[in-house]
Amino acid sequence: MIQFNFEDKTVNLPTSWDEVTVAMFINPLFLSGDSLGLLAALADVPAEKLLNTTEDLTPYFDECLKFIKSDPQGWQRGAMTETLTVLDTVCTIPQNIELERFGQKVMFGQALANNKDNIYNALPTAIAIYLAPQIHPGDWAKRIPEIEAAVLSMSIDRVYSIGIFFLRVTAKYRSDGIAS
Helix, strand or coil, X not given: CEEXXXXXXXXXXXXXXXXXXXXXXXXXCHXXXXXXXXXXXXXXXXXXXXXXXXXXXHHHHHHHHHHHHHCCCHHHHCCCCCEEEECCEEEECCCCHHHCCHHHHHHHHHHHHHCCCCHHHHHHHHHHHHHHHHHCCCCCCCCHHHHHHHHHCCEHHHHHHHHHHHHHHHHHHHHHCCCC
């Protein structure tokens, strides 16, 4: 991480994909294709402030962007892990969501419908929904927001392949009308 102060705020910029959080990745500015938006999402600073600052932030952002330019999508090609640790619980990734709870499919279908403009926003929700019963067996449905918050702070390279797996499998249900 590169750390610097900007307008009375400490900014932490990632220098590798394992430092890019899920929250950064699903930020609409990150995915906008706009360079200033990408930098704003990585720095957690409003784009308008970056646009209008007179401070020279070039050295920080040049260093930050080296990893993006060198391997912009290498982490997306990674194989899905069989487990993921969330909230100190090692969870097994369900390989067949048809065997999971009906409520999970319905809840995730609703999350997809709520995020149809940016499907990546559903990644943390998918992971939270499908791993919640392993983390909080008794009251898993009520605890999804807590799990989702934990996933948002995780590195995108750890969870991307898992979230994409759930999105791809769920697409089948959407076409069948079950999860839409």
